[in-house]
Amino acid sequence: MPNDFNQQIIDEFRANNGAVGGYFEGGRLLLLTTTGARTGAPHTTPLGYLPDGGDRVLVIASAGGSPRHPAWYHNVLADPQVTVESGAFTYPARAAVLEGEERDQAFARAVDTDPGWAAYEEKAGRVLPVVALYELAQDGPPNIRASSFGEAIKVVHDGFRRELALIRKEMADGTALGAQLRVNCLTFCHGLHNHHTGEDLGMFPVLADRNPESAPVLARLREEHEQIAALVEELRAAVSSEADGGGGGGGDGPDGPDARAEIERLATELEAHLTYEEEQLIPLLEGV
Template identity: 75%
Template sequence: MPDDTNDFNDFNDFNQQIIDEFRAGRGRLSGMFENARLILLTTTGARSGRPHTTPVGYLPDGGERVLVIASAGGSPRHPAWYHNLLAHPEVTVETGAFTYRARAVPLTGEERDAAFARAVESDPGWAAYQEKTSRTIPVVALYQAGDGGPGDINAGSLVEAIKVVHDAFRHELALLRTEMSGAGSALGAQLRVNCLTFCHGLHNHHTGEDTALFPFLADRHPESAPAIARLREEHERIAALVEELRRAVDGTAADPATARAEVERLAGELEAHLAYEEEQLIPLLT
């Protein structure tokens, strides 16, 4: 029987390097994973009861959940993290900017098949993994626990939190633009979901600022009223662009060129908005 201890240790070391870089960069990675959609998934060992953290690829799936795929690179056996979440469905998800508790639910039947087809559409590598193994590769939905907010921000202060959240939107926007640039003659179902998930998150973020952060600052810094008024107006303009993007990607007959143009319009407005907000608000909070 061959001794694969070194291979196992090398794999663990590789994963730990990704985990360390992911946490240090709050979700940003370099090299082969620079444009990958990854989260850190922490499960509880099915037998040991100890926490285990694994970098996994994910699919956006609207505002309520994300999907992860237990491919194990096409291995004949399910990955350990999948067995762990079957035994202990309560997991922890790290997105880079946020950490939250989630409930893991394996998809079945047509729902699983449709989700896996979307994954293959966005990356044919998933199909290659399925071809390598006789097992049906599981797809798992991760539903955020609690009040449905974004989770705990991985920041030590309000100033840092603003920067972290803004950088998360910049990173997500960069991924979306990269994915959109690769769209062919038809806009794929998964790309539409990615766009709509981004829109949902942006809407929630701006709603939170309008109802909590801006009134807080206006009360303590009356001199900020002109800047806050401008930021509120920009929220309205961005909301209109978000609605245009929603319409551009809605339906199977969506035109990729139109969708790309709407993403670029939104990107220009949003990047300028984030920069102005940081310029105006961060000095008030330091």
């Protein structure tokens, strides 16, 4: 059973679709449910996480610097099938402990972003395990924490808004585009691409069939998807250029403003798009 502190975070997380205050405010948080190695009972733990591409996220078994591994880590060693709650989505996942150079590189990225991870490791006197959580494919639509299609789209959009705000803050706080921040940007781009592709191929045809009068709105949204996709590609290119030590077209070097400029352009266009889509589609979706 979770302790009182953890339970408060879990309750707040679920009540607010991943948004919490206090110690975790402004951070990336997920809920990890494992099967107890001794009890066989489900055990839910709030954990900070690191984005790591399109199919997995990383969590670190720090236990706040305790000399002993946390219970959730022992659980995933015994049974790697877990459930992840990301705020908007709940999905089954497979936990895999990173080893060797892969682990060291991932941990170095974490420390580069937040030196507190190194302090935890020093305090613990042990190598902190890094665990990858791979999302498992499911049949049917994703499991979104919402009671209606209209609410679902708002929940998903708010998740993108929170992540984009975090990336913008991380860029504003740093003088260089560190390795983890590059991964954060590329992971965000991947998720946004998948979301818009799903709308174009899934949601929009259904709405067009049921609401023929919505054709102009859907045409505009598709056009905006294409415009945002172009901005996403420009951001990817800027991030990749800075990772390679180039300054992009501006000649500003690896710490230049190119990626920051691109994320601001994307943020402006995306927020306008999300707002318009909610205004136009939520009334239609509430009738689906």
